[in-house]
Amino acid sequence: MNxxxxxxxxxxxxxxxxxxxxxxxxxxxxxxxPPEEPTIDIREKSDKITKxxxxxxxxxxxxxxxxxxxxxxxxxxxxxxxxxxxxQSIVEQSLNMGIYGADLNYASVFDQTTETMLYLQCxxxxxxxxxxxxxxxxxxxxxxxxxxxxxxxMQVIITEIFWEMNSYLEEEGxxxxxxxxxxxxxxxGVYLSTQLAIIxxxxxxxxxxxxxxxxxxxxxxxxxxxxxxxxxxxxILEELxxxxxxxxxxxxxxxxxxxxxxxxxxxxxxxxxKLGMNDAILGEITAKVVEIRTDIIN
Amino acid sequence: MKNLSLIILLSVLIPIGINGQCRGFTKxxxxxxxxxxxxxxxxxxxxxxxxxxxxxxxxxxxxQQYRLVIxxxxxxxxxxxxxxxxxxxxxxxxxxSDSNVFDFIVESSQQLVISVAVPKSEHTHEIDFQGCVAILxxxxx
Numbered sequence: 517m518n519x520x521x522x523x524x525x526x527x528x529x530x531x532x533x534x535x536x537x538x539x540x541x542x543x544x545x546x547x548x549x550p551p552e553e554p555t556i557d558i559r560e561k562s563d564k565i566t567k568x569x570x571x572x573x574x575x576x577x578x579x580x581x582x583x584x585x586x587x588x589x590x591x592x593x594x595x596x597x598x599x600x601x602x603x604q605s606i607v608e609q610s611l612n613m614g615i616y617g618a619d620l621n622y623a624s625v626f627d628q629t630t631e632t633m634l635y636l637q638c639x640x641x642x643x644x645x646x647x648x649x650x651x652x653x654x655x656x657x658x659x660x661x662x663x664x665x666x667x668x669x670m671q672v673i674i675t676e677i678f679w680e681m682n683s684y685l686e687e688e689g690x691x692x693x694x695x696x697x698x699x700x701x702x703x704x705g706v707y708l709s710t711q712l713a714i715i716x717x718x719x720x721x722x723x724x725x726x727x728x729x730x731x732x733x734x735x736x737x738x739x740x741x742x743x744x745x746x747x748x749x750x751x752i753l754e755e756l757x758x759x760x761x762x763x764x765x766x767x768x769x770x771x772x773x774x775x776x777x778x779x780x781x782x783x784x785x786x787x788x789x790k791l792g793m794n795d796a797i798l799g800e801i802t803a804k805v806v807e808i809r810t811d812i813i814n
Numbered sequence: 815m816k817n818l819s820l821i822i823l824l825s826v827l828i829p830i831g832i833n834g835q836c837r838g839f840t841k842x843x844x845x846x847x848x849x850x851x852x853x854x855x856x857x858x859x860x861x862x863x864x865x866x867x868x869x870x871x872x873x874x875x876x877x878q879q880y881r882l883v884i885x886x887x888x889x890x891x892x893x894x895x896x897x898x899x900x901x902x903x904x905x906x907x908x909x910x911s912d913s914n915v916f917d918f919i920v921e922s923s924q925q926l927v928i929s930v931a932v933p934k935s936e937h938t939h940e941i942d943f944q945g946c947v948a949i950l951x952x953x954x955x
Contacts, residue, residue: 566869567860567862567866567867567868567869568868568869568871569858569869569870570871571856571858571871572873573873573875574855574856576854577854577953580953581875581878671852672852674855675853675854675855676855678855679853679856682855682857683840683857683859686836686837687836687837694857725875731924734925735871773921775905780917781917782918783906783916784918784919784920784921785899785905785920785924786921788921789923
């Protein structure tokens with residue numbers, strides 16, 4: 517096989533695997549002798565595996581939950597946008613991308629246009645530093661300019677920006693960076709929730725939403741543990757495990773219920789889980805989250 | 815020798831291509847199915863082989879309505895999925911509905927496990943083609 521044939525095969529390979537779903541349907545056809553043995557020995561047939569993934573609600577979802585719980589926008593709570601240039605390492609940039617991302621969603625859901633722009637700029641700066649500058653292309657910037665005052669459209673754009681970042685990281689095999697962004701976003705979401713609970717101590721729905729974070733923390737630790745990577749430091753995991761130990765003091769009483777489907781095809785998954793979290797536990801969670809967040813933003 | 819050359823070349827090309835393919839596939843095929851729900855912006859996708867399975871553990875809040883979308887590349891065949899609670903009690907099985915979309919509400923916030931299974935290949939040769947499987951979540955109040 518000469519060099520021209522290599523180039524031809526490389527070109528065909530590139531075209532096949534870079535054209536989205538069509539590529540996946542296409543048989544690989546190259547002009548060579550019929551194979552006597554398996555040619556694309558990607559994996560033995562007998563070698564089957566089960567993959568396990570973890571994920572948690574996104575910051576946009578958490579911000580909506582806060583809004584539904586009757587929370588308010590508090591200007592003093594989100595992270596300082598001026599600090600964006602202080603984050604130099606990839607780990608710092610990734611974690612603070614999550615922090616700013618949560619602040620961006622908080623500002624957007626509560627219709628704070630100036631803050632939305634400020635945190636978008638932070639996300640863009642850190643995105644560039646993390647090699648994700650392509651997400652903020654000209655088209656996206658134009659869409660932001662056109663839709664800045666339209667809350668629903670902005671939320672779609674913000675969601676798309678974070679999806680693009682996430683998917684580029686996955687494509688490039690940098691999932692641990694993605695996990696750190698998720699971690700930063702979750703910490704900021706719980707920080708905002710617990711600080712808002714101090715401002716509104718009688719808001720029981722807000723307290724329930726904080727207690728429910730025990731589920732997300734379990735998944736988050738599972739997610740981080742799935743990456744044997746230097747980016748996920750044992751210190752971060754240890755901090756989260758200490759927080760998890762506090763969350764484990766929350767009691768859960770489960771009552772089974774029936775599932776039913778309505779006329780629109782929506783299934784209601786029945787049953788209730790009553791969580792019990794007293795003020796002491798809430799205080800411990802609040803303090804621990806402040807500690808973790810302070811380590812991230814300073 | 816020709817075969818060996820091809821194997822080496824494709825082994826370099828395929829990992830790059832498949833990952834990009836998964837992203838493009840999810841964007842073009844999966845995300846439109848989430849509408850009119852708001853996509854939560856998360857990328858849950860994996861490249862799987864026939865016979866593989868994948869479990870994903872997710873948290874869902876009460877008082878939100880969710881749409882779960884499972885999409886898989888055609889070469890993987892009829893990919894099925896199940897939704898179970900954390901104690902593995904079955905809630906939904908796609909084999910009973912023939913749909914890759916599941917709309918639901920949880921009365922109480924909880925973790926659910928989504929289990930995706932790729933059917934075994936019917937080919938007699940010892941090679942399987944991999945493909946992308948994407949799990950997407952949308953929500954609305």
